[in-house]
Structures are given as C-alpha cells and as structure tokens.
Amino acid sequence: MKTTPKIAIYPGSFDPVTNGHIHLIERSLKIFDILIVAVAINPRKIPLFSREERIFLLQQSLAMHDPARIKIDSFTGLLVDYAKSQKAHVVIRGLRAVSDFEFEFQMANMNRHLNADIETVFMMTGEEAFYISSSFIRDVAAFGGSVKRMVPTCVNDMLLKKFAT
Ligand code: PNS
DSSP: OOOOOOEEEEEEOOTTOOHHHHHHHHHHTTTOSEEEEEEEOOTTSOOSSOHHHHHHHHHHHTTTSOTTTEEEEEEOSOHHHHHHHTTOOEEEEEEOSHHHHHHHHHHHHHHHHHOTTOEEEEEEOOTTTTTOOHHHHHHHHHTTOOOTTTSOHHHHHHHHHHTOO
C-alpha cells in the first residue's frame, strides 16, 4: 500500500541561514519525508540578503542532503495559504529560549485560527545554538566580529564580502 509522504514546512526569514537553522532542518528530516524550507518575503521589511541570496545560501548549505526530500522555496502572503498550496499540514518552528515563546505561541494560534488543518510543531534548539539568531549574526558581522562558527561557510564568506570596507 502506498502511503502519502509526510510533508512539513520550515518557514523563516533566513536573513541569513545560521547553524541553528541547519541543525533544526537536519532533525526535522528524521521525522518528516519531505521538508520545504520556505523563505518568507515580507515587502514591509528590508532584509540584508535579497531573496535570491537567501535561497542560494540555503541551497549551498543544504547541498549534501537528498534533493528529493528537501525543497527550498520562497513565499509571500500568509504562511497557511502557502502551506495549503504545498499540501503540507505541519509547520516547524524552533524554540530557543523562553523569550521566543510568546511570539511563537501567538503565531501558532493565529495560524490555527486561519486554518485549523495546519499544525505547528515546535522543536527545542540544541544548546550549541540557543544564542544564535540571524539578527545577532547581522549585527556582529556588521561590526567586524567573527561569526565563523555560527553560520555555514558560504554565509560567512558572503557576510565578509558585504561588510568589507
Ligand atoms: O524567521 P522569522 O522572521 O522568525 O519567521 C517569521 C515568519 C516568516 C515565519 C512569519 O512572520 C510568517 O509566517 N510570515 C508570513 C505572514 C503570515 O502568515 N502572517 C500571519 C502569521 S502571524
């Protein structure tokens, strides 16, 4: 009997992708058959990395994984509408610290209100990545600090180029 693959979406700004994201993606692949890593495009925000750069960095960082199980995409508009279009019923989000909880709790409930067929699954970020966030990475890199051990090599290289004086 053929079973339907379990598809999950891991949405985020990924501006840029960090080792924390990669770790979570790898753990999600142990649970779900297909993972869609979806770069959210918010027209009201000016990102450091363009849509194309964020997708390229994710592709480079995840190149070692089976392309049949991982899709890198982008979306605008509501996450629940995008999830429905991809036939995904699960949204994955990482929780680093208690401070993430309130926003994530609100977002999960808003998404469930918008579409009760889509469930949010939270994964605890490992202790090696709980202090890493894309915004810290951008800040530290902008002021010349080293983020080498917190991001994939391709991200570090691009940050160095962006902030080269
Ligand atoms: O990496 P981030 O910035 O924490 O990701 C947040 C993201 C992109 C997942 C969230 O802002 C989102 O889902 N945006 C799409 C618009 C949407 O569906 N908003 C309603 C849910 S609150």
